[in-house]
Every structure is written in C-alpha cells, then in structure tokens.
Amino acid sequence: MSNKRVKIDVESKAIDTVRVLAADIVQKSMSGHPGAPMGCAPMAHVLFTKFMNFSPSNPDWLGRDRFVLSNGHACALQYIMLHLCGYGVTMDDLKSFRQLDSLTPGHPENFVTPGVEVSTGPLGQGISNAVGMAIAERHLAATFNKPDFQVVDNYTYVICGDGCLQEGVSSEACSLGGHLGLGRLIVLYDDNSITIDGDTAISFTEDVVKRFEAYGWHTQVVADGTNTAAIMEAVENAKQETGRPSIIKTKTIIGHGSKKQGLETTHGAPLGADDVAHVKTTFGFDPSESFVVPEEVSKFYAGLQEESAKKEKEYDVLFAAYESKYPDLAKELKRRMSGELPEGWKDKLPKFVPEDKAQGTRKYSHMVINALTDTIPELMGGSADLTGSNNTDFKSGVFQKDAYEGRQMRFGVREHGMSSVMNGMFAYGGMRPFGATFLNFITYAWGGVRLSALSKFGVVYVMTHDSIGLGEDGPTHQPVEVMELLRSTPNMMAFRPADGNEVTGSYMCAMEAGSTPSVLALSRQNCRHLKGTSAELVAKGAYNLCEHGPGGAPDVILAATGSEVQICVDVAKALAASGTQARVVSMPCWELFEHQDEAYQLQVFPAGSPVMSVEAGGIQGWERWAHAPFGMTRFGASAPFKPLYEKFGYTVENLTKQATKVAEFYKVKGGAQSLVQRVDLNLAGYHNGH
Template sequence: MATLADLSLDQLSIDTLRLLAVDEVEKAKSGHPGAPLGCAPIAYLLFHKIMKHNPAHFKWPDRDRFVLSNGHASALLYATLHLSGYKVTLDDLKSFRQWHSKTPGHPESGETEGVEVTTGPLGQGFGMAVGMAIAEKHLAAVYNKPGHEIVDHHTYVLCGDGDLMEGISHEAASLAGTLGLGKLIVLYDDNLISLDGPTEWSYTEDVLKRFEAYHWHTQRVGDGNDLNAIEAAIEAAKAETGKPSLIAVRTVIGFGSPKAGTNKVHGEALGAADAAATKKYFGFPEDQSFYVPEDALKNWRQAVDRGQQAENEWKKRFDAYAAQNPELAAQFQRAVKNQRKAGWEKSLPSFPAGKPVATRNAGQTVMNAIADVVPELFGGAADLTASTKTIFKNSPHFAADPAGRNVFFGVREFGMCAAVNGMAAHEGLVPYGSTFFTFSDYCKPAIRLAALSRAHSIFVFTHDSIGLGEDGPTHQPIEQLMMLRTVPDLTDYRPADANETAACWRLALERNGAAFFALSRQDLPIIDPATHDVYGGVSKGAYILEDAENPQVILIGTGSEVWPCVEAKKLLEVEGIQTRVVSMPSWEIYDEQSSVYKQSVLPDGVPKLAVEAGSPLGWWKYVGKDGGVIGLDRYGASAPGPTVLEKLGFTAQNVASRAKDLLHK
C-alpha cells in the first residue's frame, strides 16, 4: 500500500482527483464514483498537460473543447475544474447534486464555468462534439489566412460504453468520418462494465473495427493507468489530421475501491466503509474528506499560468491578423459573441400580396436574401434540402469545401440536431438543421437539450400538417407541434404566410435561443405588407389580422389554418356576425406579453374558436371553457392535400359553422 510520500507528483495529483470525486458522491449520497476512479488519469492528462485552455477565461475562442459525453461521471469533471483553477470551489464540490448548486447531477452548460455542453442522455455529448469539430473546421476555413491561424483547436471527448451503444453515436460517427474531422479525438472508457453487469451480456461488437469502417483513426491503450501510453496515443491522434480518432482505453471501473471491476460501483455512493478503504488503498487519510494535498494543488494549478500564456499568445496572433484583415476580424469577434451585423434585418425580403407561396419556399427566399449579411448562419438538412428548401444557393457544400455553408447531414435526424447543438455551443455560428416535421420525433432528445442549454439552435421543420397530402399518415404530423410547445424555453414559429415567415426568421436570429419552425408544403396566400405590420404582430406572438368593430366571435389560427379563418369571417359577416381573426404564429412569444396586450387581442367574454391541423391539447388556455377547437384527434390520410383538409374539417364552411355553434351555446 502506497503512502503519500511514495507517490510521484503525477500520481498524487491523479489520486487527489479520484478521491475528491468519491467524496462528492459520498456527501451527496448519490452519484457515480466508478467512472471517476477509472478515468482520472485521462482527465489529468487532458487538463494538466495536453489541452489548450484557460481556467481564468473559460470562453476564449481558440480553446480546446472538452465534452464529457458520459455525463453521469460529472463528479470527475467538477473535481477536475476545481483543481485546474476554474470557478468551482471546494464548497461547490461539497454541494454536489444539491438545490441551486453549481455542481448538478449531470453537467449543464451555463450552470458551471468550464462545462461546454449539457450531457447525461448518453450519446448526445458524442454527437455535439461532432458539431463542435464541424464548427472548428468551417471557421478555420473561413477565417484563417496564410501566416495567420486564429482558429486552430481540438475537440476532446470522454465517452463510455453506453454512449457508443446508443444509436446516435452511429449516426454521428459515420458523419464525422465522412467529413474527415481530424481535430476530433474521442477517448473511450472501455471498462467492460455497464450498469446491469458485464458488457458481454449486451455489447460484443469490435468497436475499433466499427470505427475503422466509419473512416476513423483507431488505437487501443491496454492500461488506463499508463500515462505515457495514453499521452502517446493522443499525440498520434493529433498527428492524424485527415480522420477523427478513437482511442479505446482499458480502464477498471471503480479502480482502487473494494467494488472495483463490478457494476456495483457504477451508480451509487461507495458507503462510508468502502470510501475509507479506497482512501487507504491510495494512501490518503481515511478520516478526511475533500482532502487536497498542497503539492497536488500546486501542480494542478499550473494550468492557470499556462492557460493565460496560451490565450495571450493567441491574442497577439489575433491582433496581427486583425491588422491585415480588419473586416474579417470584426466579423469573427461579432460572431463569437452571437451578435448580428448592424442593419442586417434590412436585407429581409418583403413579399407583395398576390401569388400564394408555401412557407417552406418563403423560408428559402429569406435565407438566401440574408446570406451575405448573416454569414454565421450555417447548416443543412437530413437528406432533404430539395424538399425543406434549406440550402444556400451560392455556397458549396461543406464536405467538398469546409468554407461552404451547406452541410449534407444524410438521413441522420438525431445526429444532425445534436451536431447543431454542438455548433451552437462552440460559438461563432448560428446553426440550423432541417427535416420533415413528423421526423422531429427522431430529433426530440436533442431539441430538448437545446432548450435546456439555451443554445441558439434553429430547427426548420417543413411539411407541417395533413396538408402535405399524398404521403399519408406516416408523414403527416399530428401531435408533434403540441409536443414541442410543451418544451420549456423553446420558441415555436408556425407562420401563416411568406411575410410572417420572414418575421419569424428575424426573431429566431434576434432572440438567441432554441427555436423551431413548422412550415407548409402547400402554397398559402400572402398578407399584404402595405396594410399590415406583420413583424410588429409576429413579434408579439399573436396579433389581430382581420377585425370587426365589436367582434362577437374570435377565430384563432396558426400557419395554414389562418386562411380558412379569414374565409370563415366573410361567411359569418354575411350573416351579420362580427368576427375577429387572430394569427398566432408563436405561443411562446405570446405568453411572454403583458396581460394588457393579451386582453387587447383575446379579450375575456368573447367566444373563441382555435383552428389548427394538429392535436387540440393545450388550446383551452386561450379559448377558455366556453370556447372551441377544430383540431385532430386522429391520424391523417393519403390523398391530395386539399382533399384531406376538407374531409377532416379544415374548411371555411366548417369553421363558420362551429363558430355559430359557440354563439348558440
């Protein structure tokens, strides 16, 4: 049994990290001590020796990124951040998993300085890291000039068996290999144990061969405690610039504890006796918690001076770059702060009243109109750019030219959306991903993490209702719109026409948070911009589109269903029924408005009928107990879109009839 005096400085520092993580979990009486005990040497090497990072200024642009994809090992990350000199104190470690602490059960970006992305749902950190590496490669291609490299960093990932079992890892790894993301380095904690037991019960593939097939560079390190071997593997991975790298490191879960090598150490505190035994194994005082030897702390804190020196050197390079490339330098600084160019909104198109336009087509017009003034807008679709209309016409695709702004994600909806979140977290881009709305089901976990992280991720969904027609119920969304509206901090945009679409894009770029669009396949009439302040209305979430002097009934529509409401108003007023039509493109934004404004649009005491080709759940908070909803409690059908809409009740005649029913209650 070693004593502290016997330990090398490296080993002392690693073991300090291990036992801080053990104490975090032990004090909280919950958590995951196994991975920290096994992976501490990897974390030490990365943060102490290999990574370019500055604990005193976490967000400097050219830092290396670290993603803890197996987010349940958060105690390891928090202890690493504390020891390295980030703004994570010993008291923060002692409040692990407690109310309002900086050290939640799984890493959350924005809660803890040094945490790049929110992880925990396995595989998503891996996917986000792919997005970060895409962002780095694109920004390097756009901004770097001969003799002036201001974007040159790596993305490091620590992941476990669970990450690589999840389907998203297959999607993301395949994409990363295809795109040749040479600055992405994944260290795989290959410990042969999952929560249920040995991985051989459920996971027997040859992981390295799988990644070789994805065009990755692969290596194996046989001993997770061999610092020299791990470091040599990382350096070899850095030398391979044409492929992403996977390093499988054979570790022992719970190393040094009585439960080492078993699933019993995965997801619960060791207990007082086993925690003491583990400290004894490493030669640390058994009766002390959160013990940090002075020599270990001094060694770890070298990261502060090294990090400041690295950032200072980068600043000198950036100043020289800015002297030669002032416009690009200003654009770069603005982009990493997630700020738009002054006056960019003047490039937004206005659509004259006349020929109907599908909102998906309007979206393409908007994107291309603002392409030059919002160069940070970047993304693509899941093999559907021709259908979702989300492509920059004057830009190459990223795989052929990294400076290109069009990413062909392939049929990988979940991987695409996770990558979008990674790009947003990286900073310097406003990323988007696109697919058919019904396939948002494949994307939901990533959309939720975008909202939770308050990432500026934009998800563009088209073919938003039964109006898409012949493809039938498998492709016709019913519950998706309402499902996504329930996600906190996610802004919904379902515009009624081309001008509302332009206004929604403006808001999506101004609000700097997660958002989704639901756009139509079918053509829709145009709101006349000469008579309506469309942006002003959309910026309130809902507004009066058509009014009457003393409305007796209010029709509320979203998207394509605004138009049968407009036609129903004409039918009702022929019968002397004064009718107001409200367009509500965004519930989220409307709910943010004052009660005074809400009363001006949807006053109490006036019957209200909501019309939307989707689930009616949730509409009752706007229409009240005396109101009504024309929605869908069934799936659609395969037929021409106008036929499906007619058969399922989305006609002006049915809207007018239902409105009269409300008046005669």
C-alpha cells in the same frame, strides 16, 4: 531521488487525488456515480495537464481546446478537474454536489458551471456535440486563418463511455464526422465493460474499433488505462492524424481502487463509508480525512495554471498581430464570437403583398433563407437529406472535407445526429446553425432538440410538411401532436406562419433569440398572402388580422395558425354575410404571445367574445386561449390535402357552421367572461372527421 521521479510521484498522487475526491463527493451527497471518474482519472489527467489549452480565468477564451465529458454521469470527474485547474469550482462546490443551486449539478450543464461546454447526461449527446464543435472549428479556421496566422487552431477532446457508443445518435454523428474528415476531433473511449445492468457482454459485443474504422476514423487501443505514458502516446498519434477524427479505446477498471472495482455496483451509487476508507488507504490518504488535496498536488496544478495563463498571453499577442494585418477579418471574427448580428441584416428580407403568387410557406422560407445567408455569414446549415423538399439550399458552397469554407450542410438521413451536431456548432461560438426535416420527424431528433432548449442554444429548426395538409404520404408523415410537444417545452419558440410576411417575421424572431431555439413549422400546400399580415407583428405572437360583420364587439373570434388562417378569413366573411361579427386572429407563436402583457392579450381576445381555435393538428393547449378548439384528435389519412381537409372538416362551409354554434352557445350563456374563465364546447364528431 531525481526530479523526474518526483514529478512522476506527484502526477500519480494527482490521479489518486481525483479518485479519492470522486469517492468523497458521491459519498457525501449520497447520490451519483463514483466508478467512472475513478477509472477515467488517468485519461482526464493526461488531457488537462499534457495537451489541453484552456484559461480558468477566461473560460470562453477563443484559443482554448474544447473538452466534452460525453458520459455526463461521471461529472464528478469534470468538476474535480475544474477545481484543481483553478476554475470557479471551489471545494465547497464539490461538497455541494447534486444539491440545490450548486455549481455541481447531477450532470454537466453549460449554463451553470464555468468550463463546461455542453450539457451532457443523455448518453451519446456529448460525443455528437463534439462532432458539431469540430465542424465549427474547421469552418471558422477555413474562413479566418491565414498562412501566417492560425487564429482558429484548437482540438476538441472527448471522454465517452460504452453507453454513449450504444446510443444511436452517436452512430449518426460519428458517421458524419468520419465522412467530413474532422482531424481535430479526438475521443478517448472509456472501455470499462460495465453498464447499469452488468457486464457489457450481455448486450454489447460488437468490435467498436472496426466499427469506427468503417466510419473513416483513425483508431488506437490502449490496453491499460492506468498507463499514462501509453495514453499520451496515443493522443500524440491522434494529433498527427490530420485527415481523420480519432478514437482511442482505453481499457479501464470501473471504481478503480474500490473493494468492488470492476463491478456494476460502483457505477451509480455511493461506495459506502467502509469502502471509501479502503480507497483512501489504498492510495495513501488518511481515511479519517475527507475532501483533501495534498499540498504537492495543489502546487502542481498551480504551475499548470501559470502555464495556461502564459499560453493565453501568447495567443493574445498573435491575435493582436493578426488584427493589425487583417483588421476586417479580426473585427468580423470578434463580432461572430460575441453573438451580435451584423448591422442591416433585416434590410434585404423579403416582403409580400396579396397580389404575389401563392406558394407553400416552405417556399417563402427558401426566399428568406437565401436573404439571410447573404447578410448573416455565420448562418450555416442544411437538411437531413430533404433539401429539395425542405427548400433549404442557398448560395454557398457545400461543407465537405475538401471545402471547409462551405456553409451548406449535408447531414444525410440523420435527424437526431443533425440536432445534436447543431448544438455543438452553436456551443463552439461564432455560428448560427439551422437544420431541416419534416415536422413529424423532429421527434426523431428530439433528444438533441430538447437539449437545445435546456442549453439555451439559439439554433433554428426548419420543419416543413407541417400538418395533415402534406397529403398523400399519410399518417406516418402527418404531424398531429407535434406542435403540442413543442409548445409544452420550456425555452422554445414554435412558429407556424400563415404566409410570406409571417415567415419573414418568424425568421426575424428566431435570429434575434440567441439563447432560445426556434422551430418553424412550414406548409407544403399553398398559402396565399393575406391582407394585414405583418412580419413585425409576429414578435407579438398573435394579432388581430381582420374583422368582418356589421360592427361592434366580435360575436366570435377565430384564432388560427399556418395554412388554416386563410380558411378562417373566408369563414369570417361568410359569417359576416349572415350578420355575425367575426374577428380573425393570426397566432404564429404562442410563446411570444404569452410574454405580452395582459392588456395586449385582452385587446386580442377581449372578455365577452368567445374564441374558436382552428388548427390542422392537436387541440391540447388551446384551452389556454380558446373556448372551443377545432383540431385533430386522431391520426390523419393518406390522400391529397383537399379531400383530407374536407374529411376532417377544414372547409369554409363546416367551419362556418361550427363558428355559428360557438357564437350562439355563448350568447345563451351570457358571453365569455375572461381569458381564464372558459367553458369548452364539445365539437366531437367534427374534429374527429365523422
């Protein structure tokens, strides 16, 4: 028998090993998705063994190709490939699939499993992340490569399924990817014609190839997903197409080898012991054994690991020569990939004094963005077609397919795609992306925003038009519940700055939070610069801004965010005129305040002094800090912001009355005793705008 034939037999056995292990993994855990891994095994084998550069011993190697399993429910496939290729995923880890604290969770998580680039599971996110990765690769290549040194030179490979292409986010991102001509992005579409509900004929009959042609993608079809030679040829063709991203529609059979192959019953449940035995018999495995990797397959992948180590060493030699010839560029690339910010990046950030012109905090944000992009070259981003409203333009070229060195992104009207693409840009490394829209429409982007927090990606969301104060566009555009959503999300910082200094401080905190996304909620209406605000104190989350009155402990504390802080300053002065001691606390970021020690929290909100919160948004969550929350419990209305604030009670006159009631109520009650023992004061009829 020829060596070529032996090799073919070994590779066929390797593919069948993946199928059998997938059946075993899901059967043991009694949970998971065996069908897609069994159908996709040839595609994964071809990518990992014929095309991808990677380093199991150094998963973050700069020269690696990126792999994204967009249909994350098929993660048994990825875990098996990581195990076979020598990453830190052991056979015991495979046996612990979907179990507590294992390296093999129910969907891929980038911060759990070595070799997983992004967290996938919500369908459409992974392929959208991959567009962001391809953007990052093109930008860094344009910035750092030289004709004689291609130090940024990788592909982003994706396996995705029908569900990913049905989710709207993938349409947004892939449309952008086609426009940008991202030739280093190659997608293998697992066309198995099955979703949970059954055959895709019941709901998904579009011509996907024509759709992607319309996006500007290079398209191919592989009629038989078991034909590894055809898959290899298609990927080779895709690599030759340098000016367009590529999608390869590959016809597979879900649950290949199962008695139930081709049926939805193989999608999201164990096959059952009898069927698992059938699968093993079909592929020449002993049905009495489980979790077996044949010796010849292990040797085959051991050789692959040696080849991978050789490629990494070759790259290291290339980079050393690059570093010798272009030391400054090499140093800068290393810095960016390490996540460290450049020295002195804060030095040019704007500072403000009360005499400066009052503007919307979105305009102060514009000043800060321009200062930051001057000093942090990895900061790259833009707006979802609202550049003039979000004030996110800065002094850099626009990133386009003929100008990949540009840093100004034009995301188009694609909020969800924008958030998911930014996650991919951050995941690639060396990038700090930001994206902008109206605060209300962060809910359009929410699938990606939530994954920013879950994945520990320090992306920045610049969200303007932050309250009912945006005015005439009305309640469809006015966010009243969005800050509640942001504040309730783990590992997320939501900033609502009161003036220019607090905007600067919010960006300082956001940039320093490399593993936490930040949302900056910025006003359309003018906010004057207030005496006592501090960029540095934003890092405390809340601080004592001012105090007015005859002296002594505060009779009432007004806690506010954003544009309402300036109103509360005027309210405190009005209260002082009637003999009430009033403190104003600016609270730009709840999450940062929650991380302060109790001593500092009680310094800001001392026991015995009642707190009334004031925010032109929802009141949920304020009970943590305030005895009496004043806010919105209904949607807004369409009108200029001043009539709106009058209608809903955000006036000095009304808020002075409400604060007086709070102070008098707690005098009768004997004072507010602590941060946690609080009594709500019913202010219904005022925050409802009646």
